[in-house]
Amino acid sequence: MATAAITAERENYLNQEYGIKSWLLTVDHKRIALLYLLSITFFFFIGGFFALLIRLELLTPAGDLVQADTYNKLFSMHGMVMVFFFLIPSIPAVLGNFLVPLMIGAKDLAFPRINLLSWYLYIIAGILMLHSMLTGGVDTGWTFYTPFSTAFSNTKVIEAGLAIFISGFSSILTGLNFVVTIHRMRAPGMTWDRLPLFIWAHYATSIIQLLGTPVIAVTLVLVVLERALHLGIFDPTRGGDPLLFQHLFWFYSHPAVYIMILPSMGVVTEIIPCFCRKRIFGYKFVALSSISIAVFGFLVWAHHMFVAGISLYAALIFSALSYLVAVPSAIKVFNWTATMYKGSITFSTPMLYAFGFVGLFTMGGLTGLFLAALGIDVHVTDTYFVVAHFHYIMVGGALMGYLGGMHFWWPKISGRMYPESLGRLAALIVFLGFNLTFFPQFILGYLGMPRRYWQYPPEFQVLNVLSTAGATVLAVGYLLPMVYFLWSMRYGKVAPDNPWGASGLEWMTTSPPPTFNFDKPPVVTWEAYDYEHIPAPQEARSGG
Amino acid sequence: MFDTFPLWPTRASTTAGSVDALFIFLVALSALMSLAIFTMITVFAVRYRRRRGVASEQIEGSTALEVTWSVIPLFIFVVIFVWGAVIYFKERTPPRGATEVYVVAKQWMWKLQHEEGQREINQLHVPLGRDVKLILTSQDVIHSFYVPAFRIKQDVLPGRYTTAWFHPTRAGTYHLFCAEYCGSQHSGMIGQVVVLEPAQYENWLSGGGASGTMASNGQNMFQQLGCSTCHRFDTQGRGPNLVGLFGKPVQLEDGRVVTADENYIRESILTPGAKVVSGFKPIMPVFQGLVSEEQLNALVAYVKSLNPSPSGAAGGPTVVPSGAKPQETKVQ
Numbered sequence: 001m002a003t004a005a006i007t008a009e010r011e012n013y014l015n016q017e018y019g020i021k022s023w024l025l026t027v028d029h030k031r032i033a034l035l036y037l038l039s040i041t042f043f044f045f046i047g048g049f050f051a052l053l054i055r056l057e058l059l060t061p062a063g064d065l066v067q068a069d070t071y072n073k074l075f076s077m078h079g080m081v082m083v084f085f086f087l088i089p090s091i092p093a094v095l096g097n098f099l100v101p102l103m104i105g106a107k108d109l110a111f112p113r114i115n116l117l118s119w120y121l122y123i124i125a126g127i128l129m130l131h132s133m134l135t136g137g138v139d140t141g142w143t144f145y146t147p148f149s150t151a152f153s154n155t156k157v158i159e160a161g162l163a164i165f166i167s168g169f170s171s172i173l174t175g176l177n178f179v180v181t182i183h184r185m186r187a188p189g190m191t192w193d194r195l196p197l198f199i200w201a202h203y204a205t206s207i208i209q210l211l212g213t214p215v216i217a218v219t220l221v222l223v224v225l226e227r228a229l230h231l232g233i234f235d236p237t238r239g240g241d242p243l244l245f246q247h248l249f250w251f252y253s254h255p256a257v258y259i260m261i262l263p264s265m266g267v268v269t270e271i272i273p274c275f276c277r278k279r280i281f282g283y284k285f286v287a288l289s290s291i292s293i294a295v296f297g298f299l300v301w302a303h304h305m306f307v308a309g310i311s312l313y314a315a316l317i318f319s320a321l322s323y324l325v326a327v328p329s330a331i332k333v334f335n336w337t338a339t340m341y342k343g344s345i346t347f348s349t350p351m352l353y354a355f356g357f358v359g360l361f362t363m364g365g366l367t368g369l370f371l372a373a374l375g376i377d378v379h380v381t382d383t384y385f386v387v388a389h390f391h392y393i394m395v396g397g398a399l400m401g402y403l404g405g406m407h408f409w410w411p412k413i414s415g416r417m418y419p420e421s422l423g424r425l426a427a428l429i430v431f432l433g434f435n436l437t438f439f440p441q442f443i444l445g446y447l448g449m450p451r452r453y454w455q456y457p458p459e460f461q462v463l464n465v466l467s468t469a470g471a472t473v474l475a476v477g478y479l480l481p482m483v484y485f486l487w488s489m490r491y492g493k494v495a496p497d498n499p500w501g502a503s504g505l506e507w508m509t510t511s512p513p514p515t516f517n518f519d520k521p522p523v524v525t526w527e528a529y530d531y532e533h534i535p536a537p538q539e540a541r542s543g544g
Numbered sequence: 545m546f547d548t549f550p551l552w553p554t555r556a557s558t559t560a561g562s563v564d565a566l567f568i569f570l571v572a573l574s575a576l577m578s579l580a581i582f583t584m585i586t587v588f589a590v591r592y593r594r595r596r597g598v599a600s601e602q603i604e605g606s607t608a609l610e611v612t613w614s615v616i617p618l619f620i621f622v623v624i625f626v627w628g629a630v631i632y633f634k635e636r637t638p639p640r641g642a643t644e645v646y647v648v649a650k651q652w653m654w655k656l657q658h659e660e661g662q663r664e665i666n667q668l669h670v671p672l673g674r675d676v677k678l679i680l681t682s683q684d685v686i687h688s689f690y691v692p693a694f695r696i697k698q699d700v701l702p703g704r705y706t707t708a709w710f711h712p713t714r715a716g717t718y719h720l721f722c723a724e725y726c727g728s729q730h731s732g733m734i735g736q737v738v739v740l741e742p743a744q745y746e747n748w749l750s751g752g753g754a755s756g757t758m759a760s761n762g763q764n765m766f767q768q769l770g771c772s773t774c775h776r777f778d779t780q781g782r783g784p785n786l787v788g789l790f791g792k793p794v795q796l797e798d799g800r801v802v803t804a805d806e807n808y809i810r811e812s813i814l815t816p817g818a819k820v821v822s823g824f825k826p827i828m829p830v831f832q833g834l835v836s837e838e839q840l841n842a843l844v845a846y847v848k849s850l851n852p853s854p855s856g857a858a859g860g861p862t863v864v865p866s867g868a869k870p871q872e873t874k875v876q
Contacts, residue, residue, distance in 0.1 A: 068728050141725050147702060148685040152651070152727060236703020237832065239815075242686060243701070276592070282605035307688065308699045309706045312636050316629055323621035327614055334613045335605075337581060340588035342601040347589075355585065362581055366574040373570065373624050375631025379563050379695040382688060382723040446567070447553050448692025450723040453731035457719065462549045532602050536594075 012415065012512040027112035028515055033098035034413070035119050036089060039126060041482070043085040046130075050078035052475060055437075055468040063455040071454040072139040073155065079142025084164050085126055087398055088256065091263035092209075093122070093174055095405045096202050098413060100178055102506035102513060103196050105187025105522040110180040118173035125167035132159035141452060143253075146234035146245040150226040158227055161220040168217045171259075175209030178202050187505070189524030193287075196504050196528050197280060200287040201266025204294035208255045208262075212298070216252035219245065246308055250301035258297040260394050261361075262290055264401025265332055268354045271408050272336050274502040275351035276343030277536055279529040282335045289328035296325040306377045315374055322372035329365050333358060344536070348500070349423030353404025356431045360396025364389060367442065385445025388438045396434055403430065403481060408502075410485060411495030415512040418488040422480065430477035436470025501537040503529050556714040556739065557694035562631050564695075570624065635696065638709035642675035646758070646841040649680065649687035649700040652729035654720065657841055661754030661761070666735030668720065670712055671745035677709040679806055679844075683837050688724035691737050697723055705806045712739040762846025765839055774828070783828060784821045790848045795822040809844050 013030045023031060054074050057065040066074065097115065101108050109115050132138055138160040140149040149157050182195075182203050223245070225231050232238025234245045273280045280286060302310055302318040310318075336358055345351075367389040370376050380386060407427075411417055440463040449460045456464070498507040509518050526533065555561060592600075645668065646657040656664045670676045680689055680700040689708060690697040693716075698708035722733035740748060755761075766772055774783035789804050797820040802808055811818055813835070816828035835843070 063731070068731070072725075072728065072730070139727070143725075145686060145725070148725070148727060152685050236701070242703075277594075277600040279602050279604065281603060282610055285605065285610045306632070307697045308686075309701050309704070312633065315632065315636075319629060319632075320625055323618075323625050326621060327618055330617045331610065331614055333581060334609075337584050337588070338603075338605075338609070340585065340592060342603065343588070343592045344594045344598060344600040345589055345592050346594045355589075358585065359578075359582065362578055363574075366577060369574070369621070369624060370567070370570050373566060373628030375563050375628045375635065376567055376570065377628070378632065378635055378697050379567075379692070381697065382690070443551060447550060448690070448719065448721065450690060450721045450731075452725040455731045457734075459550055531600065 010510065011514060012510060013515045014415070014512050016515050025116075027108070027116055029097050029101055029109050029112065029115055030413075030513065030515075032115050032119050033094050036093040036097060036122070039119075039122065040086050040089050040094065043081050043126065044478075047078050047081035047086055048475065048478065050074045050081070052471060054078060055471040057454065058456070058464045059468050061456050061458045061461050068454045069139060072141075072452070073137035075452055076139050076141050077133055077137055077160075080138070080160060080164065081129065083142055083256070083260075083394075084167050085122075085129060087260040087394055088167075088171055089122060089174070090260075090398065090402045091267060091405060092178070092202060092205055092259075093118075093170075095267065095402070095409060096178065096205075096263060097174070099409065099506055100181055100199065100202060101185065102412075102509065102517055103199055103504055104182065104185060104190050105505045105518065105524065106181060106185035107516045107518075109177045110185055111177050114173050115177055118170040118177070121166055121170035121173070125163045125165075125170065128159060128163035128166065132156040132163060135159075143249060144220070144223055144245075145249075146223065146226070146242045147236075149223055150234055158224050161224050165217050165220045165224075168213045168220075171209050172213045175206035175213070178206040179210065182206075187522045187524055190505075191524075193284070194524055194526070194528050195287075197269040197283070197286050197290070198263075198266035201262045201269065201290045204290040205259050205262045207294050208259050208297065212252045212255040212259075215248060216256075219248040219252070222248075243305070243309060246305055247302065250304045251298075254301040254304065255294075255297040257390070257393065258293055260398040261401075262293060264357065264398045264405075265290070265361075267401045267405035267408070268336065268357050269332075270502070270504065271350045271354040271404055272339050273529045273531060274408075274500050275348060275354075276340050276345050277501075277531045278339055278343045279527070279531055280335065281338035281341070282331075283528065285331055286335050289331045292328045293325060296321065296328070300325055303372055303377070304381075306374055307381055319372055319374045319377075323369070326365065326369060326372070329361075333362055333365070347424075349418075349420060349427055350404045350408035350500075352424055352427035352431075353400050353407060356427060356434075357397060357400040357404060359431075360392050360400060360434065364392030364396055367392065379448075380445050382451055383445035384441040384449050384451055387451050388441035388445060391438045391441075396438070400430070400434075403427075406481070406485070408500070409506070410488070411499045412506055412511050412513070414485075414489055414492070415495050416488045416492030417495050417499065418481075418484050418492055422484050426477055426480040426484075429473060429480065433470050433473030433475075433477050437467050437474050438470070440464075440466045440470075496537075499537060501534055503531060503534055553695075554693040554714070554716070554718065556712055556716060556718055557691075557696070558711040558713060559631070559635055560693065560695045560713075562634070566624075566627050566631060569627070573620070573624075635708075638677040638707055639675045639711075642677035642709055643671070644677045644679060644845075645670070646838075646845070647678050647680040647689060647700065648683060648837045648841070649689070649722070649733075650683040651685065651727050652722070652733040654689075654722075654733070654735050655838065657758055657838060658749070658754075659758050659845060660749055661757045662749060662751075663754075663838075666720070668735070668737045669745065669748050670737065670739055671742045672712050672715050672739050673742065675709060675711050677707060679841070680706050680708065681810075681837055681841075685726050686724050687722045687726050687733065690721040690723035691718055692721070693718035694737075699724055705810060707806070712737075715739045715741055758842050758845035759849035760846075762842035762844070762849070765835075765843055766846055769831070769835075771843075782824070784824060786847050787850045788852060790851050794819075796820060797822050797824070797826075806844055806848075809847050810840060813840060813843060 136156050138155045140153050232240045234240045234242050300322045303322045306315050444463045495511045497511050644659050648655040654666050656668050682700045682702040687700040694710040696710050698706050718737045720735040720737050774781050775786050792804050793801050794804050814832040817826050820826045
């Protein structure tokens with residue numbers, strides 16, 4: 001039956017041209033999104049492989065599986081690969097790239113060639129990163145703290161630093177493209193207060209990418225120059241200040257957390273109304289909360305430095321500001337919950353991921369309150385408590401959102417349905433595996449186990465074993481969707497144009513969309529999430 | 545069972561109690577908030593699951609609700625902030641008269657100097673029930689001095705002093721961890737803090753090894769390096785008189801006023817040109833690279849000992865009870 005459907009397939013962005021050249025020289029935002037999808041998936045599995053080795057090493061208190069230096073490289077490269085080559089590009093460069101023009105009724109992004117350039121920069125950066133890993137690796141931690149990175153590490157710091165420097169430009173160009181596109185390319189009638197909240201989230205993200213990324217680029221250049229030429233910017237014996245590096249690093253790297261989580265919030269804000277058959281509760285507040293997270297996110301960086309040697313009063317101010325950024329995050333959680341009230345709720349795979357996101361993000365956010373409390377932070381910073389906290393946000397939050405979004409828009413991207421029951425199973429496995437992996441780490445952290453430890457005192461072993469067990473479950477949960485997505489491309493049921501009965505312009509074109517997205521330019525005369533006027537789909541059972 | 549699988553860290557300092565209190569409050573608050581949210585989601589998911597013939601109700605939102613769930617959390621956050629800040633303020637303000645220990649961190653060990661002259665590596669003996677102030681610096685990269693049982697942590701930076709303090713409330717042996725990643729053997733840069741009953745501590749102090757107090761060692765260096773030729777104990781010297789200097793405000797040549805704390809003394813020895821005292825010429829030679837961190841600590845201890853007040857004045861052991869021997873216990 002599936003094969004019969006293929007022959008009837010109409011022209012779309014996937015079948016319009018064939019051949020490697022048609023992909024490598026494409027300027028179609030949808031094809032570039034798929035190029036990104038392939039590349040970030042590749043890096044996700046590299047980073048995940050490092051994570052599994054880390055967890056295996058930590059099964060026993062003694063350092064026995066790998067050498068200390070190898071372990072240090074593993075956690076360093078796990079962080080660099082996952083942050084800069086997976087999480088930061090994940091939703092913006094894949095789902096954002098694919099969806100921003102479709103959602104606002106545009107033919108493409110404002111600068112299609114710059115979009116392709118951003119992918120090539122990412123690839124150049126990725127090759128450089130891979131090269132640095134294959135020729136010895138880097139052991140500075142993803143944080144590159146000076147003077148260790150500038151004067152003491154004997155590893156490929158310069159190469160890895162340059163790789164991240166280049167990947168930063170890829171990120172900046174994506175952000176630039178989104179800002180201009182959202183301002184200039186909206187379809188007639190697509191006013192700012194009719195924009196899907198996914199777009200608002202990406203707008204906020206793009207602002208951070210544009211304003212924050214140059215700072216990390218400059219900072220890494222300074223590290224490279226100091227290492228190569230001994231400038232003395234961060235070297236106290238030459239009048240430099242190692243804390244200056246931390247200020248510069250976190251000025252970007254704290255907002256970078258919002259580059260990872262805001263798009264994910266955008267995804268969840270699309271999924272929940274759809275499977276509740278309801279408009280979003282408090283549209284304006286959800287939109288504004290994205291913007292205020294982006295703005296406040298720039299004012300809290302030194303909360304990473306409460307024990308680093310900053311002044312007492314600086315610490316007080318940054319602690320207070322950190323609580324301010326928690327308010328808009330809380331607003332979002334409350335609005336998502338309120339959206340369910342008097343809805344007509346179904347539990348398809350994307351919705352399960354959205355539930356998972358809300359649960360894990362809530363826990364990640366609440367433990368953020370612990371870390372922002374100065375007296376508590378002194379004890380738990382640089383322990384596994386922090387490791388657990390940011391994984392709840394960046395993996396529990398950002399990655400759950402990414403997977404939810406992939407399941408939600410996969411029918412649009414590929415034109416095929418994945419097996420729903422397997423999808424639900426994978427969502428459940430990911431959720432359980434995640435909690436088993438990272439919840440014990442909160443306890444480990446409060447007990448005092450420092451992060452980045454290759455060997456540890458024996459009383460920490462039980463919790464570490466639980467964590468490693470969880471990581472293997474989690475790995476299954478991540479492999480499963482990759483398998484059935486690939487399977488569905490050939491054997492999945494052909495997707496209708498709007499399988500979920502969702503609002504949004506992307507569902508008003510074919511699945512997969514034609515190269516220029518819409519056969520005739522759309523004109524918008526309705527509010528976002530206009531579920532009153534969209535029929536619910538027949539019980540969306542599919543595939544398999 | 546709980547020795548091999550503890551769920552709560554040992555509480556062995558005054559700070560630990562106050563940190564735990566806030567932590568427990570936050571755990572309760574978080575449990576309550578997540579329970580509320582998860583219950584709502586579950587109730588809605590069951591109550592409003594799709595049923596034939598029942599349509600959803602379109603609700604635009606509610607400004608009153610939005611304001612409520614912004615302001616109430618904000619109010620709670622203010623409470624947490626103030627509570628956390630009060631604890632931190634105490635943690636960052638060493639009490640007067642605390643016993644001082646100088647800590648020099650290097651890849652990958654902790655070197656500790658007691659005022660009385662004792663030196664230790666990867667082990668710190670302190671008396672029960674007395675305030676202990678740490679004055680920390682690093683010879684190479686950034687480290688972090690972390691004692692979970694005391695709930696204190698302080699990064700240790702090259703090129704300057706940071707300080708921390710604690711008041712041990714329970715005798716025993718506790719983990720000392722390096723908590724800031726510092727290279728290959730970061731996880732091997734661990735040690736022990738041994739809290740002894742005062743009598744046992746005095747006994748340990750007299751146990752030998754020390755050749756003079758830190759201040760007296762500093763005084764010897766002060767002579768050897770020729771500091772005393774300019775820094776005289778009258779007003780005739782080419783450098784400022786250092787008696788009573790520590791902790792006092794100093795008027796600088798460029799008009800600024802700084803406090804003569806440990807960092808100021810340190811900087812003025814290593815790079816004297818950075819902050820020249822008003823009325824003096826920048827003629828002092830640079831000692832950067834000429835004195836080790838331990839020697840520098842001794843010089844700083846000496847300058848501090850020139851204060852007539854008893855703040856941190858070095859005093860040798862007085863009464864030495866015999867027979868009490870420190871017991872090595874299991875690390876907690």
